[in-house]
Amino acid sequence: MKKYDVIIAGASFAGLSVASRIGSGKVLLIDKNEIGAQQTSACGTSINILKEIGCEDSILKSFTAAVLHIKNKKIDISLLEKYCTFNYKRFCKLFARQNRAEILKANVKAVEDSVVITDKGSFAADIIVDCTGWRAILASSLKKDYVNRKMLSFGIETELPYKDDKLRFFADPEIIKNGIAWLFPCGKTARFGVGSYVGDTKILPALKRFVGGYGLKIGKIHGDHFCYCLKKPVVKNLFLVGCAAGQTLPLTGEGIKRSIHFGIECGEIIQKILDGAFSFEQGAKRYEKLALSEEKYYNYLLRIQYKLSELVGWKLNLAVRFFNIKLVRKWVWKKYSSI
Numbered sequence: 001m002k003k004y005d006v007i008i009a010g011a012s013f014a015g016l017s018v019a020s021r022i023g024s025g026k027v028l029l030i031d032k033n034e035i036g037a038q039q040t041s042a043c044g045t046s047i048n049i050l051k052e053i054g055c056e057d058s059i060l061k062s063f064t065a066a067v068l069h070i071k072n073k074k075i076d077i078s079l080l081e082k083y084c085t086f087n088y089k090r091f092c093k094l095f096a097r098q099n100r101a102e103i104l105k106a107n108v109k110a111v112e113d114s115v116v117i118t119d120k121g122s123f124a125a126d127i128i129v130d131c132t133g134w135r136a137i138l139a140s141s142l143k144k145d146y147v148n149r150k151m152l153s154f155g156i157e158t159e160l161p162y163k164d165d166k167l168r169f170f171a172d173p174e175i176i177k178n179g180i181a182w183l184f185p186c187g188k189t190a191r192f193g194v195g196s197y198v199g200d201t202k203i204l205p206a207l208k209r210f211v212g213g214y215g216l217k218i219g220k221i222h223g224d225h226f227c228y229c230l231k232k233p234v235v236k237n238l239f240l241v242g243c244a245a246g247q248t249l250p251l252t253g254e255g256i257k258r259s260i261h262f263g264i265e266c267g268e269i270i271q272k273i274l275d276g277a278f279s280f281e282q283g284a285k286r287y288e289k290l291a292l293s294e295e296k297y298y299n300y301l302l303r304i305q306y307k308l309s310e311l312v313g314w315k316l317n318l319a320v321r322f323f324n325i326k327l328v329r330k331w332v333w334k335k336y337s338s339i
């Protein structure tokens with residue numbers, strides 16, 4: 001059996017980030033798809049994070065403003081940090097150049113002690129990282145209830161020819177109940193999406209209604225579930241990063257910045273273990289502490305996510321008025337950008 005120092009399962013935002021920080025040892029990066037071939041997300045994130053990792057050449061359009069549509073009310077939000085939409089395939093290509101891992105296209109199925117079992121054979125490693133997204137394939141093979149299916153959102157989107165200059169979010173039960181819709185411009189096209197906070201997968205009619213409101217018809221669709229409750233980021237000998245560890249933010253469904261942030265931290269800790277600066281246990285403890293350090297903020301956002309569907313009538317008017325106060329918006333944004 002082939003032996004590696006590190007095996008990373010999943011080569012999207014989280015997996016590529018971990019791999020980018022490991023500069024020594026034998027590393028195997030496994031994904032069931034060609035890297036960058038399977039976009040699931042709207043690919044909207046902060047420009048700073050893309051610059052930090054040298055992937056700014058994947059940017060399609062940048063934004064200094066967003067609009068929150070709550071029913072028929074509009075709240076303009078000037079973004080204190082620039083946001084952008086980017087091309088997923090190009091992003092992965094640029095980011096994948098920054099690691100020296102051996103790449104394997106294979107379906108990972110389970111982990112047993114230090115052996116990762118795939119449809120292309122089994123591979124051993126001292127350190128294993130699960131970055132397989134919400135299914136957390138490896139952790140679930142160790143702990144059957146690792147994924148709580150009640151804490152999953154589900155989103156789909158379609159990219160259509162349409163021009164706009166602002167990122168738009170819609171909290172409107174007439175478009176989707178217990179969820180949110182979005183319109184992310186990409187230049188000559190825009191990504192129209194709907195997401196269900198309660199993990200409802202039958203939301204195609206909602207997407208049709210949403211794009212229909214713009215006089216458009218849906219095209220090719222992509223999407224997936226995503227997990228928004230922080231989970232134990234170390235299970236036995238496994239590190240978990242990104243959606244696998246529930247690191248996508250509740251309410252906004254933002255997981256790209258989070259996956260990159262925790263992926264980089266996890267990769268740097270693994271490098272220290274390889275260098276002998278940390279034992280495995282020390283590294284695991286450090287990552288666990290770091291990955292759970294923002295639990296409080298995740299819980300705040302989760303509470304707002306739960307309350308959003310209750311905002312009707314006078315409560316809605318009050319919420320809109322309150323959020324329209326400039327100082328409130330500034331405070332919220334400051335808190336939000338600190339996570």
Ligand SMILES: Cc1cc2nc3c(=O)[nH]c(=O)nc-3n(C[C@H](O)[C@H](O)[C@H](O)COP(=O)(O)OP(=O)(O)OC[C@H]3O[C@@H](n4cnc5c(N)ncnc54)[C@H](O)[C@@H]3O)c2cc1C
Nearest residue numbers: 010012013014032041042043044108133155242243255256
């Ligand atoms: C419709 C939608 C829109 C979204 N829009 C945004 C957005 O605009 N901005 C934002 O910040 N977040 C957004 N998100 C959330 C974001 O996509 C996730 O948080 C992010 O993708 C998590 O990254 P990840 O690397 O952990 O997991 P993923 O991106 O899900 O990657 C998992 C990787 O593992 C691989 N894999 C899975 N199973 C196996 C297996 N058995 N064997 C081998 N490989 C496997 C997959 O092929 C994939 O490459 C959106 C999510 C959805 C569903």
